[in-house]
Amino acid sequence: VSGCMGGWDARVLRAAGALALALATACADLPRDPEETLARVRSGTLRVGAVDAPPWIVRDGARASGPEAELIGAFARTLGARVAWQWGAHDDHMRALERYELDVVAAGLTQKTPWGAAVGLSRPWLRQDDRRHVLAVAPGENGFLTALDRFIEGRPAPQAVPSPAGEDAGGARVSAARPRQGVASKTWPEIERALRPDAMDPR
């Protein structure tokens, strides 16, 4: 191997440059999904694996309620998609996600979930102290994940935190996750209102 700029060193540099140029011109609709999740969901069906995990997501017959359900419903609307809720066990859902049989799992997950290496995790949609609440998505579907992340970042985030499961959520005072954004405290009904898409007016 020669020390000066040898033939193949220079070729690698040129190839990298050409690739960067090609991407810069085409980067509008990037990243793309290997398994085409975003294209399939758009004007189609969003397959959500749901786990009954109050107060984050609550089973209500075949329907879902709670902040995660509201979040997913609002996201699906931006894609013109219908939500197909599938209720089941957490690990079964995660395995289905790995096999691309689901698009999203909503189970009151936080960023610390041990499944983080196997599936994709969204940006936190809610932060409380060291808990960052996330949704799980199919691994490597970066276009779909980025669309979800952009939706989470773009909406007026519910910066307040519901009480932990088991406590009376009705009138509990909750503290602000991001005090720098000026939200001192809110009650659970206020959070519910804030999460509703029709209440999403930018302050």
Next chain:
Amino acid sequence: LKTRSGFELPPAREADLRRAVRLEWATIAAMITVVAAIYLTMGGSQAMKAAWIEDLLSFVPPIAFLVAARVRNRAPTEEYPYGFHRAVSIAFLAGAVALTIFGGYILFDSVHGLLLREHPTIGLSVVAGHPVWGGWLMIAALVYSGIPPLILGHLKMPLARRLHDKTLKADADMNRADWLTAGAGVAGIAGVSLGWWWADSVAAGIISIDIVHDGLQNLARVVKDLMDRQPTTVDGERADEPRRMIEAVAALDWVRRANGRLREEGHVFTGELFVDPDDGVLTPERARQAGDAARSVDWRIHDIVVSLMPPDEAG
């Protein structure tokens, strides 16, 4: 015990060595910023984690070089009568092992990822309030991580040749591996952005084969050097100093025949010289002349023991 005389580099080489030491300090400083940049952008990406570990490993050759640079010119002592020149070879061994492990790790990681069909997941990041796809940040960090090793590696290579320093050569090779891997990482993440989940692993795998090849070649070379084989150049070709040394001594008017051997001790050559004087007498003055003739061939020839050729070989 008789210790060896100390060894001093020629003034021009001394300047080269100081420059090499400065380059190695610059390498350590630059790699600290690189490691920080990769750490901040890697998120949950396994490929970036591999790139981070490889950047951490690239601290080994510069540190080995700097330690060896401090130790190698220490005068021989009672306890170490042969001096400390081998410190350079030991540092080179450490560098070669690091290079091999680094390549092997990347190779394993990329084959593993391909076999398990791991799709690298890269989501959105927020930089100063602006949402950016994490892949673009990774590409920026990887491009940045490739620049210092690209420049420093090309500055080190000629110095390694002039100083006959194989640790510096191993480090320059490591720098080359660093920027090639950064380039592969960029190609891989770019491929991922196009929906090719396998692009990252394939790019890293191809490069890692080259790195493992370099590492094993270096490792074999230093092990052979430590086995006192014939001296070689930093590029692995057989050095012609032993032949030239014997010729130079044979050219002395009182020498009928000369023979000898050299080994590498780090960046210097040491060995034995056997002379067959035409009148069979080796005086102290003649021994000195023979030693001077040998050293005049190259600055690296040092500490030559001059003795009479064994009777069965002498003519």
